[in-house]
Structures are given as C-alpha cells and as structure tokens.
Amino acid sequence: MAAIRIAVVGMGKIARDQHLPSIAGNTEFELVASVSPRDPGVEGVANFKSLEALLADGPAIDAIALCTPPQVRYSLAAMALDKGLHVFLEKPPGATLAEVDALEAQAAQTGATLFAGWHSRFAAGVAPAKAWLADRRIDRVSIVWREDVRVWHPGQAWIWEPGGLGVFDPGINALSIATEILPEPFFLASATLSTPANRAAPIAADLAFRSASGTPITMDLDWRQTGPQSWDIVVDTDAGTLRLARGGAVLTLPEGSSEHDDAEYAGLYARFAALVRDGRSEVDTTPFTLVADAFLRGTRVSVAAFDD
C-alpha cells in the first residue's frame, strides 16, 4: 500500500524529539511537509507558515500530526478533518473536553481517522501490566508522579496559564496508564489542588479516586520534587503487588522485573497507521475527563509563589 503522506504541524520540542524520528522509522508514513510560523522546518521537506498555506499551496497530504499547544488545536484539527485528512492529536487532545467531543463527531461524519494519542500507554510495561491485572482482585492503587518542573518545563509560561494543566500535564500521563491497565472505571472522590500564589495552574495535587466497586486509588502529583524523580504506579492485588516505574517502562511483578527501551512514539505511529488502514478513529477522553473532574470538584489551596 502507498505510504500515508503526513505533515507535522507545530515544530516544537516534542515534534523534533519524538514525532520526526518515529515517522522516519515507520515505512507506512512519508513526511511531506511541516508547518511552523517561525521555524525553518525540516530539511528536505517543504515548510509552510500555516496549515491554511499548506492546504492551499502544498503537496498532497493524507494526514497531519498536531503538536501545537492544546489551546489552538481545535480549529486546526477541524480544518484538517473538513478536508478529509486523518488527524493525530498530541496529548492532551484539546483545551476543553467539549471541543474534543465535537472533533470526534466530525471525524465520524467525514470518515477520516481521528487519533487522540496517549504516549504513556505505549510504554513497554503497560500492555503486560494490563494483561496481568485483568483477572486479579485489586485492593489498592497508589500513583506517585513527582518531578522537578524546572528540569522538565523550564520557562514554559503557557503551562501555568488558565487552560495549561499545571502539574496535570505530567499527571494526565499517569491517568492515561491507570485508565488503561485497571479493569474497572474509577472516579474522583476528592482532590486538593495546590496553586502558587503567582500562578493560575496547580503545582501539586492530592487526589483520591474510587473504582466502580469501591477500590481506593490515590494519586500524588508534585512538581516541586528535586533529587530522585518518581513516575510510579503500585497496584496491590490478591496475587501480590504490581509496580510500574519510570512512567511505565519498568514492570515488576511478584515473578520478576522487565525493562525495555523507550518505544512510546513508535507505538503511537504504528497504532495511527493501523487506524488509518482500518478506517477507524480512537478517541478515549477518559484521562482528560478525570483531570477536568479534579478541577471541577477539587479544593483549591494557595501555596508559595513559584518562579523559574
């Protein structure tokens, strides 16, 4: 079959670090254009200042990968779907839930593929963790996601603005894993969101969820962690304890550990290709819904100002 001709829109760090190498490494895709208002683009392919310019004057394309900040993603995705193009949305899939629901409906009408990608779900330990948990009685789940925002998001002002998710930007990765591996749905019971006095978005959050059958799930998010970083999910079951560490890369079961090289974005692009070939969409908004529920129902507390 002919390769899927794809353009990458929004040539920031995630596009260069992850999307371009994964596209280059997958023969089902052919990179034919990039879109960036400021950036020189990608060597060997045409760069356009806007998606409008690409659609008006550019080479024929079948799909776009949207790597812009979420605040501007809806109008770009709607424009692409309107042309019948397939769309891969980076996480989070939008700035609001309602707009993602509308994109899903639009894709269903046009027959194009819409893929809301959750890269952490493609971490090496996630699929085996899901398989192992499928038959267990789950007694307790603990999620601890503690990292140093100065290391991972230096000077990124937008992440602290309204509509930026603050510490839920990494936290939503944890939720994308938890919603994938746990056999039951779960819901927010209570949350405390700690927001620096000089910022709009939380720097830390303590959350308590309960599964449909009552299993307690706690989540501890903190962006003020220095020293060792934690991206861990621990699940206590009737058959012992499962631990997913390093954001899903390292799986430890009672019978032993496994660790694999990072292949999250390779997995994402393999899934996107399969969805396009099958004429299907995949838009699971559950992780985003849980974050919105935390903002909706959580208690706000003000904490020390943060400057980076």
Place this chain on the structure above:
Amino acid sequence: MAAIRIAVVGMGKIARDQHLPSIAGNTEFELVASVSPRDPGVEGVANFKSLEALLADGPAIDAIALCTPPQVRYSLAAMALDKGLHVFLEKPPGATLAEVDALEAQAAQTGATLFAGWHSRFAAGVAPAKAWLADRRIDRVSIVWREDVRVWHPGQAWIWEPGGLGVFDPGINALSIATEILPEPFFLASATLSTPANRAAPIAADLAFRSASGTPITMDLDWRQTGPQSWDIVVDTDAGTLRLARGGAVLTLPEGSSEHDDAEYAGLYARFAALVRDGRSEVDTTPFTLVADAFLRGTRVSVAAFDD
C-alpha cells in the same frame, strides 16, 4: 400496559415541589415508595431509610427517581442499575463527569433505561425555539442568568462546597437550553470565575464560547442580582432576533410572543416513560461538560466574602 412502579429517592424540596406532582399527574407511573433517612415520606406509600432497605424489604419497583444531592448519586444509581431498575437522574447527573460516563456504560450493559434529565429543556419555549433556529444563520448569542441566591438557595451550604457548582447550578440550566436549541456545538474560549473569599464555588462567572463555525456566544452568570431577575437567551440571526425569557418559558420571535404555563417536570416524566417503554437511555452530558471546561480552563478571581 402496566404502570411503571417508581420510588423517589431523596425527599428534598425538588422532590416535593416537582417530582411527586408530576408522577401523580402521569398515569404511566405509580408511586410505590419513597426513600429518605429523616423525612416521614409520602402519605400513602411506604418510606424507607435507605435504598438498600427498599431493595431488601420493599415492594417491587421498576424505576427510581434520584433527587439527592449529586455528591451521593453515583453509588445509588449504580446499585439500582445493578438490579435492572430504570433510573431518572435529576440535574446535574453526578458530581463528576467520569461517574456519569460509567453509569451510561452500565445501563447499556444491563439494558435498563438511564435518563439524565435537564428540566429546562422542557420549558415551553425551547422546542419551538429549536425548530425556528434550525435553518437560520446565527450571528451572536447572549445568555444572561442573574438571580438572587439568597432567594433561591437560602442557607444551602452544600452548593458552595467543592463539587457544588455555585452559580453554575442555575447556569447549567441555561447551558442545557443553549445546547438544545443551537444547531452547532460550541466550546469554551475563555472564562472568569468569581469566587467569594470565604467560599469554594463561584458566585459569578463571565464566559465566552465559540461555535464550531465561529459564532460568538457569551454567558453572564451572577448570583448577586437583587430586584428583577434574568434568565434570558437572545439569539441574533439572519432572520431577526429570538428571545427566550424566564428560563425558556417565554419565546419571542420577530413574528410575536408565546408564553405557556410551566410544564417542565410533566415533560421530563413523559420522556422518561417513553424511554422506558422503548428500552432506550438518554444521557447527554454536554451541559455538564461545558461547566467542567469552565472550571478546567477558567481564570479564578477572589471577590467579597458572601454570607447568607
């Protein structure tokens, strides 16, 4: 056909003012029990202290209407659906979006009817407004919902707590109408939520939405209104201006006005009966999603303390 044997759960003001008269006035329903931990119940039917007690020892029932505060609604609804009972959820349908999504999935599995009722959609002007707008070009929408919280929610502490919606408790009624009558979906662009210094939930909010094709929609919510109260939606179109006043009861079109007696809850129960007879569910979470998006993306400002 035999009447639908129904129990009302949560015997507060809305149950007595609206649900009981509407059930009594609809021959498709037979009230057979009430559930209230403190209340003496309803004359002529058995009252139970809990839903568990009703299910264990009560008369046979086919359906429940859940009129409790939203914070406790999920577990009651899940318990009822698990028994194959049909469930009518008062608005808002839950304390979080994720739990409503889970109830919808559970109802689909059991085959029971789940009905998330939005009473304002059954106001007399809403259906004709929707029909009139279906073919118009819509240029601008203004929603103004200004009421005196001291009159409408005197001393209701829970409405100010995290998970209570504050001024979005009435505001979600406006959104339930707007999402019903406007032909396009719309999404939050920006919001300012004004929260009293001594409360957790907003007392006022200014919101800007845009429809999928770019139509601006503004919403002005305020609980500090004394004197005349406003529950108005004004839609400017290529064929003139539509006005829905008094929460949807009074419709004014360029060709004239119409006003009808309140029949919102009669309409809700007629719909619930039809859904049960047809073996279908109706769970539109769009109004709740838009409120969650406002909490997710809105800017918070602190305003004067409020005491009632």
